[in-house]
Amino acid sequence: MEQPDDLTDFVRHLPKAELHLHIEGSLEPEMVFAKAAKHGIRLPYASVAALRAAYNFHNLQSFLDIYYAGVDVLCDEDDFRDLTLAYLERAHANGVVHTELFFDPQSHTARGISFDTVMKGLLAGLREGEQKFGITSQLILCFLRHLDAADAMHTLQAALPWKQHIIAVGLDSSEAGHPPSKFAEVFAAARGEGFLTVAHAGEEGPPAYIVEALDLLKVVRIDHGVRAEEDPALCARLARERIPLTVCPLSNVKLAVFKQLADHNLGRLMHAGLCITLNSDDPAYFGGYIGDNYVATARALNLSRTDLIQLARNSIDASFMAENAKAKWLQQLDGMAT
Ligand code: ADE
Ligand code: ZN
Numbered sequence: 001m002e003q004p005d006d007l008t009d010f011v012r013h014l015p016k017a018e019l020h021l022h023i024e025g026s027l028e029p030e031m032v033f034a035k036a037a038k039h040g041i042r043l044p045y046a047s048v049a050a051l052r053a054a055y056n057f058h059n060l061q062s063f064l065d066i067y068y069a070g071v072d073v074l075c076d077e078d079d080f081r082d083l084t085l086a087y088l089e090r091a092h093a094n095g096v097v098h099t100e101l102f103f104d105p106q107s108h109t110a111r112g113i114s115f116d117t118v119m120k121g122l123l124a125g126l127r128e129g130e131q132k133f134g135i136t137s138q139l140i141l142c143f144l145r146h147l148d149a150a151d152a153m154h155t156l157q158a159a160l161p162w163k164q165h166i167i168a169v170g171l172d173s174s175e176a177g178h179p180p181s182k183f184a185e186v187f188a189a190a191r192g193e194g195f196l197t198v199a200h201a202g203e204e205g206p207p208a209y210i211v212e213a214l215d216l217l218k219v220v221r222i223d224h225g226v227r228a229e230e231d232p233a234l235c236a237r238l239a240r241e242r243i244p245l246t247v248c249p250l251s252n253v254k255l256a257v258f259k260q261l262a263d264h265n266l267g268r269l270m271h272a273g274l275c276i277t278l279n280s281d282d283p284a285y286f287g288g289y290i291g292d293n294y295v296a297t298a299r300a301l302n303l304s305r306t307d308l309i310q311l312a313r314n315s316i317d318a319s320f321m322a323e324n325a326k327a328k329w330l331q332q333l334d335g336m337a338t
Contacts, residue, residue, distance in 0.1 A: 010305060011294040014336065015329045017098040017315040018091060018279050018290050020223050020246035022142075022172070023122065024071045024104055025282025026087040035073035043073075055285055060204050060255050061174055063285060071107050080121025081128070088129030088137075090283070094291035097329060098321055100138040101126075102170055105155055106147060115158040123165060138167040138320050140198060143186065145171050145178035152186045160193065167320050168196035170223065171213075175205040180212040187217040196220055196320065198246075202227035203257060207234050214243065221246060221318060226257060228274075229265050239273040244318035249297045250288050251281035261300035270307065277315040309333055 029051040036043050045051040057063040074080060084101075091099055101122070108118050126137045141159055143152035159166055169190040171183060180187075180199055187197050199213040203224035210228050213219045214237075225245035228234050238245070249264050251257075258264045270276040278297065283289045288296065298308055316329045 007298060008291065008295055011291050011298070011308060012093075012095045014095055014294075014308060014312040015097045015316070015332050016095055016290065016294075016312040017100070017277075017319040017321070017329075018096050019100050019221070019244075019277050019315060019319060020102070020248055020279035020281055021087070021091075021099060021290075022067075022102045022104065022282050023084060023087060024074070024107065025067060025286075026090070026284050027070050027074070027083055028086070028284045031083065031086065032070055032073050035075070035079055038079075039073065039075050041073055057254055057285075058256055060176075063255055063282070064174060067282065067285065068107055071104070072111060074108065075113060077117055077121035077124065080118055081124040084122050084125025085129055085132075088125065088133055088135050090289050092129075092133035092135060094289050096135060096290060098136045098316070098319055098325070100140055100167070100320060102140050102142045102172065104142050104144060104172065105158070106144045106151060109155070109158070115155075115162070119162045119165065136321065136325065139165060140168045140170045141166050141195075142170040142172040142200075143183060144173040145182065145200075146174040149183055149186055152183055153189065156186060156190055156193070163193060163195075166195065168198055168220075170197070171199040171201075171217070172223070175200060175203055175209065179205070179209050180217050184216045191218060198223055200224055203252075203255075207231035210234060210238075214241075219243075224248065224252070224257075226252060226265055226269070229269060235269070235272055235274065239275075242275055244275040244277055244314065245269065246277050246279050246318075248279045248281035248286075248293065249300075250286045250293050254286045261296055264297065264301060266297060267301040267303060267307070270310070275314050275318055276311065277318050278311045279315075306337070309336055 029048045197217050197219045198221045199219045200223040201213040202210040207230050221244045223246045280290045316326050
């Protein structure tokens with residue numbers, strides 16, 4: 001039996017990329033209270049502990065309701081900078097060498113916070129984080145799929161002056177009833193502007209949404225995608241076309257996609273030849289950062305060290321890093337092979 005500390009240590013030393021992380025989902029309750037106090041915002045919770053105790057979700061929507069309420073305390077550039085830097089500090093402690101952050105501009109612009117304020121704050125945090133921790137990064141702008149396509153198109157227009165700082169557009173929020181097809185035109189416009197595309201699909205939604213994301217949105221990665229397993233032909237396609245899935249096991253359990261971690265299909269998908277990466281999604285809400293996801297999943301599914309190295313390799317391979325940077329990290333991972 002492996003000693004728990006050995007496994008944690010092993011995972012921490014694996015150079016890895018985090019490819020599915022909502023920066024707003026790294027907002028810890030302590031920062032919610034600090035920012036609320038700074039801006040004179042009254043919270044409907046008496047304490048940090050009371051807020052944390054409310055993190056009891058039964059599906060995606062029950063989480064999103066509390067997640068969108070949380071972001072209301074983020075108001076100025078410093079707030080976005082502090083949030084980003086706090087995440088990068090945690091990521092560094094978890095062995096993350098590169099991260100591709102999702103952000104949800106519509107959850108801020110709808111409150112009167114400008115797109116520019118969000119971008120300036122995020123970029124300040126990312127710059128400082130790279131200087132302090134050596135973590136490289138990219139930004140992925142996510143459209144909120146519960147809003148209409150016109151709102152997404154408007155957001156795309158607002159993003160154009162910041163184009164060189166945003167590698168891709170994505171799609172998140174309430175999946176059921178909001179298929180990728182709703183955003184085909186927006187994603188075509190985004191691709192026309194040179195953005196790569198990714199999308200959350202097959203988290204709660206059916207495998208058909210994954211197919212739509214591939215065929216209509218031309219995504220290069222699927223976020224979550226765990227329901228692909230229900231469609232063997234789709235699984236074969238994902239493996240053949242090397243479309244990575246950014247899987248988030250602790251999130252999936254918290255949002256009742258799987259009853260318990262031992263039921264998670266990450267190991268099966270990986271051993272069926274899919275390019276699976278392991279990520280934290282919204283770590284402040286789901287009980288763990290990326291290292292916790294690796295360790296808890298390894299224990300629950302009996303993953304070997306070779307499997308964990310493969311997951312780290314996949315994260316580097318599936319990232320939008322330059323080829324020479326990928327080669328550097330992959331070589332380091334080669335040296336860790338057991
Ligand atoms: N926004 C933040 N986390 C999300 C998730 N897991 N699924 C969809 N939208 C999200
Ligand atoms: Zn997500």
